[in-house]
Amino acid sequence: MKINFIASVLFAAFARSAMVYTGDTIDGYQVASQIDVDALPPCSNTRVWLQMPRSSIGQSWHVPVMIAKGEEGGKRLLMNSGIHGDGLNGIRVVQRVINDIDASKLKGVVIGIPGANVNGMLYGKHSFVSMAGSGFLTNLNQYFPGDVEELDDVYQYVGILWDRLISSNNVTHAVDFQTAAIGNTGSVYVEADKAVDYVNTMVSLSGADIATYKTSDPDNGSLDEVLNSKNVSSIVYQLANPRLFELDVIQRGYEYIFRLINDLGIYQNTVGDTDAYKARKGATFQASAVQNHYANFGGFVETEVELNQDVKEGQVLATMYDPHGDVIDTFKAKSNGRILAMNSDPLRDPGALVVAVAASS
Numbered sequence: 377m378k379i380n381f382i383a384s385v386l387f388a389a390f391a392r393s394a395m396v397y398t399g400d401t402i403d404g405y406q407v408a409s410q411i412d413v414d415a416l417p418p419c420s421n422t423r424v425w426l427q428m429p430r431s432s433i434g435q436s437w438h439v440p441v442m443i444a445k446g447e448e449g450g451k452r453l454l455m456n457s458g459i460h461g462d463g464l465n466g467i468r469v470v471q472r473v474i475n476d477i478d479a480s481k482l483k484g485v486v487i488g489i490p491g492a493n494v495n496g497m498l499y500g501k502h503s504f505v506s507m508a509g510s511g512f513l514t515n516l517n518q519y520f521p522g523d524v525e526e527l528d529d530v531y532q533y534v535g536i537l538w539d540r541l542i543s544s545n546n547v548t549h550a551v552d553f554q555t556a557a558i559g560n561t562g563s564v565y566v567e568a569d570k571a572v573d574y575v576n577t578m579v580s581l582s583g584a585d586i587a588t589y590k591t592s593d594p595d596n597g598s599l600d601e602v603l604n605s606k607n608v609s610s611i612v613y614q615l616a617n618p619r620l621f622e623l624d625v626i627q628r629g630y631e632y633i634f635r636l637i638n639d640l641g642i643y644q645n646t647v648g649d650t651d652a653y654k655a656r657k658g659a660t661f662q663a664s665a666v667q668n669h670y671a672n673f674g675g676f677v678e679t680e681v682e683l684n685q686d687v688k689e690g691q692v693l694a695t696m697y698d699p700h701g702d703v704i705d706t707f708k709a710k711s712n713g714r715i716l717a718m719n720s721d722p723l724r725d726p727g728a729l730v731v732a733v734a735a736s737s
Contacts, residue, residue: 461496466553
């Protein structure tokens, strides 16, 4: 399917509104309850806070937003990061990209969210932390598009992101930067729906170690799948490990965005194709499926493989031990493939990830 004018207009109409400032400032930047890129001046780099729901102590959460707007109209790219509070590498990618774009040479718009889940980041959690009752954790990336009218902090939080920033600004393409969750380690890989127009190009430009594929289902509530269902070409770009700024990984994400906006025709690639990218180009492992191995019991896990290692069907991937060192479970590859992610914390509860294998085509 192709993104056409009618689809773009319909998407833009979801929550059209002007830029609405609250009159507050935080650290020198204005606070807005509604962000409208069209209301911003051409050839500008804008930094603003998006006002989110109030917390249990009556103070609003605020999400940072960075916007580069060119002199001329054109495609609009959304970069999201930190939808999980432990996914930090993408935050630095967004910051660097927006800061390094010369808006006078931009033909279109680049919107960056350098840390969508400020709640999770503050509490050091993968999930959003709700304080009602005894408290509970929620994965924000299962709740898009949310609902600002719902009497629920998660629905309202996601609903504001969606209604007052994402769906109201006619984005045409999106990259959602994530990482492995706390307790796990992951490769640099992409998740994509190749049935969506232009997504294959987004994957080919990624320089990722591994590409995994799925069919978008907006009922899953993930940002990329909801966007894809509305003809906004979107992928998830997994940038390795949680709770870290990994400079080499951040650089890969940074270079990717400049390749992407160059291919979209809105900004010249000022980074160029580095030697590292040239070496990886065309070498992305194409997975036919992802096989997740979860712990059947609680125990101590010793992994016997490394990230991006090729494995054969039947090969031992990890072994679980009880407190006295007796083997209680063994995990073997179900098919040939490559190691996508695995646990970094040896203590595993039942249902926790042990190893994820990207199966060979």
